[in-house]
Amino acid sequence: MLSRIPWVVGSCGLLSAIGAEFDRTRPFAHMVIGTAIHLEPKTAALLLTLRRGGAEIIAAGNLNSTQAETVDYLRAHGVRVVGSTTTDHDTHLAELERVLDAEPHLLLDNGGELFERYLARPYERLLGGTEETTSGRMRLEPLRAELARPVLVVNDSPIKQFAENTRAVGLSVLESFLRITNRTPHGARVTVLGYGACGRGVAECFRQAHAVVSVIEVDPVARLRAHLDGFDVLDRATALSSAEVVVTVTGARDVLLPEDLALLKNDTILANAGHFPDEINLGDAEVTPGAEGIDTVRLVDGKRLYLLGGGHMVNLAGPRALGNSVESMDLGFALQSRCLEAVATGAVGPDSCVVPVPTAIDERVATDYVALRSTSV
Ligand SMILES: NC(=O)c1ccc[n+]([C@@H]2O[C@H](COP(=O)([O-])OP(=O)(O)OC[C@H]3O[C@@H](n4cnc5c(N)ncnc54)[C@H](O)[C@@H]3O)[C@@H](O)[C@H]2O)c1
Structure with a gap:
């Protein structure tokens, strides 16, 4: 090649x-x-x-x-x-x-x-x-x-904040989701955890791809911003239990805990765009690696979830990441x-x-x- x-x-x-x-x-x-x-x-x-x-x-x-x-x-x-x-x-x-x-x-x-x-x-x-x-x-x-x-x-730098974190990360996370899963975002319920520089871009790009996007944020001001930008700012349990795709992008660890995963629907797709994979804590779930970086996660209650790129930054994980x-x-x-x-x-x-x-x-x-x-x- x-x-x-x-x-x-x-x-x-x-x-x-x-x-x-x-x-x-x-x-x-x-x-x-x-x-x-x-x-x-x-x-x-x-x-x-x-x-x-x-x-x-x-x-x-x-x-x-x-x-x-x-x-x-x-x-x-x-x-x-x-x-x-x-x-x-x-x-x-x-x-x-x-x-x-x-x-x-x-x-x-x-x-x-x-x-x-x-x-x-x-x-x-x-x-x-x-x-x-x-x-x-x-x-x-x-x-x-x-x-x-x-x-x-x-x-x-304000340049990195808007040129990379907001604009570019949003696009490349969406691009990776499309390339890895080959699933449509149109009409899909996507929940983004974190509405900072990167999260704003991720939420916006999925919305522009006709997904129905909700945001979970710990900072009340960022939560207000998400609301004023027109995103659903639901309570945590509702946002998680209604999601088909969940993206973490906070820079904090344990943003999704095993008790959060228990709220998700069967076959929910999980992706992390934050720097470290410890944003998603799978606890005792059983993880089976799959083709193209789609791991199957089996929770102790038998529920099946999918994890993209092993939980590493989804837009950079794997040999074909751009x-x-x-x-x-x-x-x-x-x-x-x-x-x-x-x-x-x-x-x-x-x-x-x-x-x-x-x-x-x-x-x-x-x-x-x-x-x-x-x-x-
Ligand atoms: N994938 C990439 O290419 C790429 C590029 C740049 C940065 N990053 C990484 O993305 C992450 C986020 O970066 P950023 O610039 O958006 O940071 P930021 O500080 O601007 O935003 C992070 C947001 O997450 C929120 N948050 C923190 N803990 C949370 C929790 N438990 N639940 C919900 N929200 C929570 C914060 O309140 C904040 O609003 C970092 O790890 C950064 O290193 C990734």
Whole structure:
């Protein structure tokens, strides 16, 4: 099969321009960057851009999203990949340790796992780095005093919030649902747990695909927003017991507990789009893996449910997952590149520990993107 990666890499206009600049400026000369990020074609574009800035790169993946073709491609282009397509948690943790063994100067983290583990085995030369997600920010916020280095949270950029989390995640979760299940959303009752940046996009995309969408939220203000956006904000039991499809996308663990699953109808389809699979707690249910990432879940009362992608991020799980659109990730990864550049060059200091992307970087990336799109017509 011909590779999709050159198309994706070639479609990342912002990263191409930054790469050309980095060829000259070399902000990461003599530095090691360690990462644990989804190893799929868009991240290949990011990591190769950082290499053009002079970095040596050592990369693990995230659980259940690593694509073998991307690993081969990165290795062929000089990235040291220690990640594998594993779905085993202990193997994944061992891969994170191998990244830290290289004592990277910069960490490009995705879920806060690398920074958290760094604190258990610190070394001198870590300058700081970036964190990609909401889940990682939540994990790292309590660790600020110990980290005491610049850690810029790309998730909290308004650009990532609307371009990726809301717009792109909604589309790609819907795309994954269609591709994996081949079921119609038309008229289906879909319940979305979490109405934050991602949940708003998921709810909206299913609604635009003519599903009947309800929202479950713990935050009263977000619940009001869902109501004013025209979604059913039912009580939890009604929303769950009437659903045919349930999507969790909160960043919190145990969002669905075994007692919630007991309320669901037979044959309800479950999917998680939050960063970690622990949003759905299956308790003692029996899980039988099925083709195309559709697991059958048998509850103790005999009820049958289906779980997509093993409960991992449904839009990134499995060998055929496309993930978010190239353009949304080009924007997010341009922010990543500029933030890592800022840390490497000392433009941000320890007072920028687990803080959003500096506004100047947001504005620069936004300006570059609009200029790029305007000149390409
Ligand atoms: N799948 C992807 O491609 C992708 C992309 C970006 C982010 N994410 C992940 O999606 C998750 C959500 O991100 P976000 O940016 O929307 O976060 P957010 O903080 O904007 O929104 C999360 C929402 O979930 C709500 N919530 C928390 N616990 C809940 C519970 N038990 N029940 C119902 N609602 C609850 C919160 O009140 C909040 O409104 C995170 O794990 C993030 O890392 C996934």
